[in-house]
């Protein structure tokens with residue numbers, strides 16, 4: 001403890017800052033102690049076995065290649081120079097005040113975030129796993145015993161800079177634990193080994209699968225692979241789930257597991273499997289109005305409020321290919337709209353008589369599914385106190401008069 005008192009005396013003026021670091025260190029130490037006591041009697045263990053996406057390549061080469069480019073695959077990975085975004089050389093500091101900053105550092109092949117107080121390193125933690133493809137941003141997390149913690153700085157792609165991670169206030173904080181629900185949405189599997197008395201979720205450091213891989217949507221596939229390796233002439237798939245054969249609710253529930261907002265779980269994370277009923281695993285959420293649903297992480301909620309969804313058998317697959325990276329295809333989505341809206345049984349655009357077809361098609365989704373600021377993905381930038389939002393595509397398909405007017409006026 002002497003070490004800490006020395007800091008306190010030396011930096012009396014920055015008492016607040018020092019105590020935050022102090023609390024962080026103490027919390028980490030106490031977590032270490034309690035986790036050692038607990039590990040011996042860790043309770044029920046959920047364990048799953050996977051064949052791994054590489055195995056699928058022998059027989060489903062094209063899908064595997066597409067999937068490697070998808071944001072699902074890229075959404076979590078070991079942190080290294082291939083997977084990490086952000087500047088580690090020059091624009092790599094975030095200043096909290098004149099005396100205190102956090103630096104994103106590279107030492108040989110490892111990466112760290114280090115807090116400096118008056119030029120001296122006070123606390124340093126590694127980038128172990130990176131969460132987020134980097135389309136919008138990347139948050140990194142680190143192991144401490146069996147716990148995972150979030151690093152305080154997040155790389156924010158919209159402005160190409162290090163910012164304070166979403167949900168954090170303007171203080172040095174290395175102590176936010178990562179929940180199994182966070183990992184359930186951003187990976188294929190983590191074996192949870194949390195003890196009943198534990199304050200935070202604990203995970204196996206060896207039994208996990210990063211990225212949202214084939215078997216998250218198709219179920220564990222060891223048996224499928226073994227069968228087809230022995231029966232090379234068999235043309236129908238055995239012992240494997242294909243969401244194309246699901247009911248509408250089953251299909252939506254699979255996507256809704258992660259694109260349905262922050263649900264409250266009633267069973268442990270990672271027990272839901274493709275094909276299951278979502279609300280056997282989560283509590284039914286209370287009805288929200290469209291203004292309360294965030295564009296981030298709840299495409300289902302937005303879509304479900306739309307007339308298109310209510311008056312048809314629409315699922316996410318009406319517009320999306322779950323294997324492909326479609327991020328450069330925005331202007332081509334109108335084809336999906338026209339599968340219903342060109343057909344005489346549905347309405348076509350009211351503007352069709354006034355505006356030429358090519359222009360309508362190019363801007364179809366910009367007028368009816370505009371990008372909006374998220375209330376959940378918000379980060380604090382260097383010299384700002386008010387958080388900046390990431391912009392997300394609204395899945396509330398509707399008539400946006402003002403936005404349409406703006407788009408039309410640019411044409412003229």
Ligand code: HEC
Pocket residue numbers: 051052053055056057058059060214215218221224225228229234235236237238240241242
């Ligand atoms: C030894 C060859 C082989 C391997 C390895 C293999 N599959 Fe298959 N799979 C097949 C065959 C053959 C079919 C049936 C024809 C088709 O649908 O392509 C099939 C069908 C499927 C289907 C569609 C099933 C249906 O009911 O329509 C899915 C989904 C699938 N495989 C997923 C996977 C995944 C995921 C992996 C890797 C974990 C994998 N496969 C590995 C041979 C293989």
Ligand code: HEC
Pocket residue numbers: 071072074075131132133134135136184185186187212216243254255256257258259316317320321322325326327
């Ligand atoms: C295990 C959780 C999970 C499941 C299940 C899941 N997704 Fe996702 N999905 C994500 C995450 C996380 C991202 C964001 C990845 C990133 O950019 O880091 C994402 C991204 C996407 C994107 C955006 C790609 C882009 O261009 O930004 C689409 C489209 C998408 N998912 C569709 C679907 C559909 C359709 C289904 C159902 C068949 C589905 N997802 C099932 C978690 C999931």
Ligand code: HEC
Pocket residue numbers: 053056060063064065067072212213214215216217218242243244317322323
């Ligand atoms: C985010 C969920 C998701 C992931 C991840 C995913 N798939 Fe699929 N897969 C689907 C859906 C949904 C369908 C049904 C497609 C449809 O109906 O349009 C499907 C269909 C298939 C089929 C049936 C043939 C076809 O093209 O329709 C095969 C084979 C398949 N997937 C293999 C794979 C393999 C191999 C991987 C990993 C490299 C993978 N999938 C990853 C959701 C996923």
Ligand code: HEC
Pocket residue numbers: 131132133134135136137138139150178179181182183185186257258259260261262263295296297298299392
């Ligand atoms: C309910 C599922 C869910 C949970 C829980 C969740 N996320 Fe996400 N996250 C998503 C989805 C879906 C996206 C991409 C699309 C969107 O934002 O709507 C996303 C996007 C992100 C992105 C931006 C990725 C990119 O480049 O576009 C980051 C970073 C991220 N999440 C980190 C986290 C972290 C860290 C946690 C836990 C502390 C977490 N998320 C919890 C579903 C979830």
Ligand code: HEC
Pocket residue numbers: 307308309311312313314318333334336337338339340341345346347364365368369397398399
């Ligand atoms: C699966 C079929 C289907 C698809 C795909 C579809 N819609 Fe619709 N949409 C409908 C139905 C059904 C309605 C209700 C009115 C009707 O019958 O035309 C509707 C209504 C609408 C409305 C009127 C909304 C309102 O609040 O008055 C707009 C605008 C619209 N759709 C735009 C789109 C756009 C843009 C796309 C593509 C991004 C799209 N739709 C894709 C079926 C669909």
Ligand code: HEC
Pocket residue numbers: 255256259299300303314315316317318319320326327328329330333336337365369391392393394395397
């Ligand atoms: C009527 C067509 C349509 C349907 C149905 C639909 N989407 Fe989308 N989705 C789009 C379009 C268009 C985009 C924007 C593509 C772009 O900008 O690159 C998009 C983008 C996304 C993104 C990326 C968001 C962002 O801002 O980067 C995610 C995630 C996503 N969709 C998930 C889903 C899920 C999950 C479902 C089912 C609940 C779904 N979508 C149903 C048309 C649709």
Ligand code: HEC
Pocket residue numbers: 334337338341347348349350351359360361362363364365367368399400401404405407408
């Ligand atoms: C420049 C913006 C803009 C573009 C581009 C555009 N729309 Fe519209 N759309 C509107 C506006 C505004 C209305 C409402 C007009 C009114 O009520 O007078 C509308 C109305 C609609 C309606 C409802 C018609 C009804 O009878 O209630 C549908 C369906 C629709 N659009 C589909 C589409 C589709 C599909 C595309 C792309 C192929 C498209 N729109 C392109 C702005 C646009």
